[in-house]
Amino acid sequence: MAEMSRPPDVKLELFSQPRLLAGARALISNIAQRIGFSEIFCGQISLAIDEALCNIINHGYDKRTDGKIMLSIWAIENEPPSLRIVIEDQARQVDPATIQSRNLEDVRPGGLGVYLINEIMDEVKYEKREGGGMRLTMVKLLPTRENCGSVSAANTSQGLGQTHE
Amino acid sequence: MAEMSRPPDVKLELFSQPRLLAGARALISNIAQRIGFSEIFCGQISLAIDEALCNIINHGYDKRTDGKIMLSIWAIENEPPSLRIVIEDQARQVDPATIQSRNLEDVRPGGLGVYLINEIMDEVKYEKREGGGMRLTMVKLLPTRENCGSVSAANTSQGLGQTHE
Amino acid sequence: MNDTDQIEVTTEVLEGTTIIKPIGEIDLSRAPSLRHHLNEAQAAKPGTLVIDLAEVPYMDSSGVATLVEAMQIARRNKSRIILCSMQERVKSIFEIARLDAVFTIVENREIALET
Amino acid sequence: MNDTDQIEVTTEVLEGTTIIKPIGEIDLSRAPSLRHHLNEAQAAKPGTLVIDLAEVPYMDSSGVATLVEAMQIARRNKSRIILCSMQERVKSIFEIARLDAVFTIVENREIALET
Numbered sequence: 001m002a003e004m005s006r007p008p009d010v011k012l013e014l015f016s017q018p019r020l021l022a023g024a025r026a027l028i029s030n031i032a033q034r035i036g037f038s039e040i041f042c043g044q045i046s047l048a049i050d051e052a053l054c055n056i057i058n059h060g061y062d063k064r065t066d067g068k069i070m071l072s073i074w075a076i077e078n079e080p081p082s083l084r085i086v087i088e089d090q091a092r093q094v095d096p097a098t099i100q101s102r103n104l105e106d107v108r109p110g111g112l113g114v115y116l117i118n119e120i121m122d123e124v125k126y127e128k129r130e131g132g133g134m135r136l137t138m139v140k141l142l143p144t145r146e147n148c149g150s151v152s153a154a155n156t157s158q159g160l161g162q163t164h165e
Numbered sequence: 166m167a168e169m170s171r172p173p174d175v176k177l178e179l180f181s182q183p184r185l186l187a188g189a190r191a192l193i194s195n196i197a198q199r200i201g202f203s204e205i206f207c208g209q210i211s212l213a214i215d216e217a218l219c220n221i222i223n224h225g226y227d228k229r230t231d232g233k234i235m236l237s238i239w240a241i242e243n244e245p246p247s248l249r250i251v252i253e254d255q256a257r258q259v260d261p262a263t264i265q266s267r268n269l270e271d272v273r274p275g276g277l278g279v280y281l282i283n284e285i286m287d288e289v290k291y292e293k294r295e296g297g298g299m300r301l302t303m304v305k306l307l308p309t310r311e312n313c314g315s316v317s318a319a320n321t322s323q324g325l326g327q328t329h330e
Numbered sequence: 331m332n333d334t335d336q337i338e339v340t341t342e343v344l345e346g347t348t349i350i351k352p353i354g355e356i357d358l359s360r361a362p363s364l365r366h367h368l369n370e371a372q373a374a375k376p377g378t379l380v381i382d383l384a385e386v387p388y389m390d391s392s393g394v395a396t397l398v399e400a401m402q403i404a405r406r407n408k409s410r411i412i413l414c415s416m417q418e419r420v421k422s423i424f425e426i427a428r429l430d431a432v433f434t435i436v437e438n439r440e441i442a443l444e445t
Numbered sequence: 446m447n448d449t450d451q452i453e454v455t456t457e458v459l460e461g462t463t464i465i466k467p468i469g470e471i472d473l474s475r476a477p478s479l480r481h482h483l484n485e486a487q488a489a490k491p492g493t494l495v496i497d498l499a500e501v502p503y504m505d506s507s508g509v510a511t512l513v514e515a516m517q518i519a520r521r522n523k524s525r526i527i528l529c530s531m532q533e534r535v536k537s538i539f540e541i542a543r544l545d546a547v548f549t550i551v552e553n554r555e556i557a558l559e560t
């Protein structure tokens with residue numbers, strides 16, 4: 001995953017509080033819409049970010065509400081059109097290899113977040129930050145007619161079918 | 166206007182680009198909604214922020230798109246419920262006294278932003294920042310039944326009348 | 331929990347069937363409130379619990395986890411859960427998580443009551 | 446201007462009346478595109494220009510300035526501008542700016558065409 005040389009278009013910093021998730025989603029969804037993502041895609045991208053933030057709150061900060069979370073957002077209009085989001089925290093450092101989605105066959109509450117993030121985004125990378133905390137880098141490319149990179153484009157679901165235009 | 170001792174709940178940093186205004190509005194409107202502001206009030210608060218950002222882009226940075234704008238947002242749920250927003254820039258410093266709304270009688274394009282900000286928000290203060298650039302502090306109190314602090318509560322307009330509940 | 335973390339819910343109790351209709355986005359901040367309402371409804375052990383999602387424009391995995399939990403309680407109680415009137419955006423998360431086959435999901439409330 | 450800064454507009458030209466219907470939020474990023482469409486419509490000097498705002502959920506003072514400008518052009522042309530189908534949120538800015546008395550604002554397109 002290439003590093004971005006230019007500074008992010010938007011930076012958002014919030015405390016690890018569930019009540020602030022909706023605002024973060026609204027911002028991301030709006031920026032995604034501006035790049036040209038369809039409504040369903042904007043919803044999915046918001047969901048991926050929401051899940052990443054939930055995990056930082058629940059696992060990184062153990063539900064403490066005074067932890068900092070920093071988002072850097074690049075609204076890339078060409079080269080090709082895409083949304084790049086880096087989420088950083090000052091929470092517990094874990095081995096990126098342990099951040100894994102579980103087997104979906106085993107239906108139980110929880111354990112969907114990492115799976116959803118991986119399904120929705122085109123690139124996903126977890127790293128330890130030098131100064132402490134974790135960094136999650138995610139990229140979503142704008143689907144084109146040739147490149148219908150939707151989640152379940154494979155399993156031809158009806159609901160998502162509508163988004164490919 | 167008392168200074169806030171605790172750090173802001175949310176910080177947003179963006180470049181002076183018109184295309185980013187919609188995202189900032191979406192974030193602010195969502196946070197306002199969470200505090201309990203009605204839909205019309207959320208719209209008005211978004212408008213006040215939008216106008217402040219437009220002025221920084223147009224007058225502060227002379228429409229340059231590479232200027233930084235920093236927003237600090239406090240979602241205050243008690244003491245009493247309110248939204249506090251501080252907007253800072255690194256743009257031209259002007260005498261706060263020159264930032265004034267014009268006479269509305271004289272109908273012409275432009276010259277409404279500062280008027281709208283003053284009408285919508287309960288407290289508005291422009292200052293020069295120590296390190297350069299300007300700082301605008303705005304507070305909007307959640308209207309209660311006793312305190313229907315809506316814009317044009319005075320001129321009993323029908324459209325806004327609906328918002329007082 | 332803040333006031334705004336409470337999810338608005340309307341509950342209708344019919345003969346053997348309870349219908350719960352949450353209103354608003356269901357995420358980490360509101361899932362606990364939804365869980366509370368579902369637990370309350372399930373304590374009365376209705377034969378069928380219909381969850382009407384017509385007014386839920388968004389749900390994250392915290393909301394889904396709450397529904398999976400309710401389904402497990404229903405199984406223990408030998409009762410049923412039916413989800414109805416799901417918006418497209420919410421349906422999309424059930425599909426990605428492959429839970430659309432696990433839950434009984436129907437078009438609208440009328441079908442849910444006939445099922 | 447970016448692609449997404451272009452406002453979507455439908456234009457209908459009737460006998461002596463042009464109806465313009467912009468779609469989407471009108472703010473600093475999209476006001477120039479709206480101005481372009483209005484200028485184009487006004488170049489043909491219609492007797493009446495109806496601006497149907499039914500699909501405009503938000504407008505800031507950049508949008509309002511564009512409409513005030515169009516009104517000044519209309520006055521020079523001795524023609525009229527009528528705004529119709531304004532959403533409540535947008536009406537609110539016209540009221541705060543005391544422009545609700547300056548513009549002819551009517552409920553819907555039918556009334557606009559009869560006026």
Ligand SMILES: Nc1ncnc2c1ncn2[C@@H]1O[C@H](COP(=O)(O)OP(=O)(O)O)[C@@H](O)[C@H]1O
Nearest residue numbers: 055056059060094099100110111112113114115
């Ligand atoms: N930001 C994070 N910090 C630490 N651990 C994490 C983080 N995100 C995910 N994990 C780990 O990955 C696992 C899977 O996460 P997820 O799929 O979201 O399910 P859940 O959060 O319900 O357990 C978590 O249980 C946790 O161990």
Ligand SMILES: Nc1ncnc2c1ncn2[C@@H]1O[C@H](COP(=O)(O)OP(=O)(O)O)[C@@H](O)[C@H]1O
Nearest residue numbers: 220221224225259264265275276277278279280
């Ligand atoms: N952030 C700012 N920096 C410098 N000058 C400003 C700023 N905001 C407002 N002003 C001044 O206040 C005046 C009134 O602003 P406003 O009411 O928004 O009308 P307009 O922007 O259409 O001129 C502006 O013309 C400008 O001189």
